[in-house]
Amino acid sequence: MSLKRVNAVVVGAGAGGGVVAKELSEAGLSVVLLERGGWPNFEAHDHDELISQRVTVLGNAFGPDDRRHRRVVSNGNGGWRVVVPSDGAYNNNAACVGSGTVSYGAMAWRFMEKDFKLRTTYRSVAGSTLEDWPITYQDLAPFYEKAEWEIGVAGETGADPFAAPRRQPYPMPPFPHNQEGLVLEKAAQELGLHPFPIPMLRNSVPYRGRPACIKCRYCVGFACEVNAKCGTHNTVIPAALATGNCQVRTESVVSEVVIDDRGRACGVRYFDAENRLQYQTADLVVVSASATETARLLLNSQSKLFPNGAGNRHDWVGRNLQGHAYTGAFGLFEEDRYDDVGAGATIAICDYNHGNPGMVGGGMLANEFIRLPYLFSGIRPPGAASWGRDHKEFQRKYFRRCVRVVGPVQEMPVFEARVEVDPVVKDDWGIPVARISGSRHPNDIEVGNFLAAKAEAWLKKAGAFQTWQTGAGRGVSGGQHQAGTCRMGNDPKTSVTNPHGQVHDIDNLFIADGSLHVTNGGFNPALTIMALGYWVSDYIKRGWKGSRFRS
């Protein structure tokens, strides 16, 4: 028995899926948006550090839960380990309506022009599947703009001299710097760098019916208690619902995209909130489950023409798992620098994203979002006491006298860094789980060390009397910035979808999330994923023939 057929079923209500649901339902398609989590709720976890999306020692505030979910990860020496979502190795983002956009820090980056052309810019890199995107910044620019205006970004137009050209200003004015930001701004200018206020998916003034930020600084890892942070859960998804064409079904875990013998997607099977297996048929299917889960779902969707999984004829599904190695430095100051005032991270530089001598790529550097007491108890300069009176004294003395500058390294895609489906381990619904393995490219470590040294120099200039660097390890990539597992491209032999997110050989199956990224920029990825949601939707709308997607 199948449920009433709809035009489109979208899997996952996060950054990409939320946008697609709105765009298609506004265009008149009937849409079912399936999300494995529930609606987010600030009150449930408040500003509780230990159950947040930043620190997960007692669980993830916005899912998934430890009881029903697991993954298998490589231990690096040929062995495997089963992990639950509160374990960092699980590589979690989130699971609720809005997903990471509920608890994100909300930095709103457009990638730079070169980020779409790394292969052309740097040529090939040994040990990497480095490639240009099949689309350019100019292709995506109108969709970045749409994301900025519909979802809401506060920023200072023209302040970043390295940014790609833009047609429209940001819709909201930037956040002013907090104390840290002011000190770092002056130091950066003295160093000849180009600091600017970070664009944020957050209301600096009332916008589109939601209030302005109250500057409490609890953005990253937490939901916003006044709803001033802009995610898909409080912007595009409500807009989709308002059309009357979209239904969101929460607590719905999709297990398979059903593909018929002629190679067309017929719909999806999912377990509903009562754990009943349902079959939702549709004219087209869009998978937006995030880089790890999208790959898993495709691999779990086996059919006559695609026995190794949907879109996986050439073994590219799940490959090139990327994220961001985060490197930087801490500095200690003689006076208070931390003032509990949002918008948390306020200042950034893009001087080191490209053009670093002898290096491929680079990354943005910014100050830290928030200082949390338990997290800070694990942050000490080399050789400092880890317990006892001295440890406590450090905590008391430097909680507000410590500044961190940190940034995401643009990672080199590695073919062996991958998501597979585990042959043995299943989740609570009996669905084979994702298995993650591989390690970062050596270039990421080199660039990371370079960025850490630059961060340290910046802090020294700002007056830090003691500084220390934090580097990155070779370990498995992915995590909150996971991307790259279903690369878009022109050649079906070396990519999973075409440049519009349409899966090669399955005309009515699309992907719209971080999986599409060929490379992941030296920036947090959410705005790019949202822009891709608009981009993919635009293509679908143009090919929609009133009853079906053109073949």
Place this chain on the structure above:
Amino acid sequence: MSQDLIVGIAGANGDGVSRRTVLKLVAVVALGAAVGVGASAGITHWGRTAPPPYRFFSEAEAKLLIAICEQIIPRDDTSGATDAGVIYYIDRQISGPLARHQQSYRLGLASFRKTCLQVYKTPFEELAFEQQTDALRLIEEGNAPNDLWGDPSQKAFFDLVLDHTRQGFYGSPRHGGNRDYASYRMLGLAYPNLIGQNRYANGRPI
């Protein structure tokens, strides 16, 4: 149903549980439920009422663990781990989301006790503060007699208690530790945190 729970707790307790403790546990179970409701509203703290007894630890285990936690975060001008009720954090969490660590605590505390008796001929709780520091350092560095330790190793046990002590002291009070917002007061953090300011002029935030 509460009967099962008590049997479960008693069964897990190597030192056995007296009838009196069992009666106290009945009270905790009831109280625990009430606290759960309070916790979700974000207002939990033990305040001045008598601290509850333990869900997992025996009195003897708790005494030892309290002394270890106090070494990790000692009282000085401001509250330490004991004042902040870190033991209740650990006890409550390993009876819940951190249950996977129960065995490590049971065995680790036993090895710890034996180590002090063998090396110092005195229970850890009765050593002078500075001697306790030395003893804990011995274990942190893995230099205690190894035949007294299995799984967890001395280092693994130390790391576990270190991390949980930090969580209980610095984490949200709603999980049983950080009593009276001890660490937040020490750090000058408002709790619940003050709502920030919402001021802007001429269409720009100030």
